[in-house]
Amino acid sequence: KQEVTQIPAALSVPEGENLVLNCSFTDSAIYNLQWFRQDPGKGLTSLLLIQSSQREQTSGRLNASLDKSSGRSTLYIAASQPGDSATYLCAVRLPTNAGKSTFGDGTTLTVKP
Amino acid sequence: DAGVTQSPTHLIKTRGQQVTLRCSPKSGHDTVSWYQQALGQGPQFIFQYYEEEERQRGNFPDRFSGHQFPNYSSELNVNALLLGDSALYLCASSLFLGQGNSPLHFGNGTRLTVT
Numbered sequence: 159k160q161e162v163t164q165i166p167a168a169l170s171v172p173e174g175e176n177l178v179l180n181c182s183f184t185d186s187a188i189y190n191l192q193w194f195r196q197d198p199g200k201g202l203t204s205l206l207l208i209q210s211s212q213r214e215q216t217s218g219r220l221n222a223s224l225d226k227s228s229g230r231s232t233l234y235i236a237a238s239q240p241g242d243s244a245t246y247l248c249a250v251r252l253p254t255n256a257g258k259s260t261f262g263d264g265t266t267l268t269v270k271p
Numbered sequence: 272d273a274g275v276t277q278s279p280t281h282l283i284k285t286r287g288q289q290v291t292l293r294c295s296p297k298s299g300h301d302t303v304s305w306y307q308q309a310l311g312q313g314p315q316f317i318f319q320y321y322e323e324e325e326r327q328r329g330n331f332p333d334r335f336s337g338h339q340f341p342n343y344s345s346e347l348n349v350n351a352l353l354l355g356d357s358a359l360y361l362c363a364s365s366l367f368l369g370q371g372n373s374p375l376h377f378g379n380g381t382r383l384t385v386t
Binding site for chain 2: 162190192194199200201202203204207209247249255257258259260261262263264
């Protein structure tokens, strides 16, 4: 059974700081890994999708890396802004069960002005 | 380009009642998945629909059922509601073929409260 863990559960940083969010998964034979952002009471916004054959993906100030052998992914946010405050979730899919994404419980980020 | 739309946004029901939630996928997508998100937790997979058939199912009882229509829109039905069914219900759409390359796109969800 695939399990996804995100530590820490909450993180508070001053504006302008670079930061890293962590995602760990137990079954390394993943199909892909996707990072999402969720604002309070809202749905999930897709940030980055990394396929199993890729090591990283970049979008603007965001960079996601994938290390399947260690069962880890990181989301790097450069020059954080108060508007980045949200809960960040990672989700993985297995090739044997590609229709199902397994999510972590997220890291709630607060960026203070 | 219309994204994933869900209705209604909020719903209050009484224990034992039945509820139907609706979802229209992102334009161009043919697959709809439903997730349940309890407060403070990550979404849990309920099931996935493609070509009007349930293709995969998570660990949810038969009280949870669904349907997909020829226009790819979908409904989630929950019978005999329990207090524990109170949650945010999220619909996600994607492309079935090449799921490794197709990111999930989510709607804003339906907040269900069971009293």
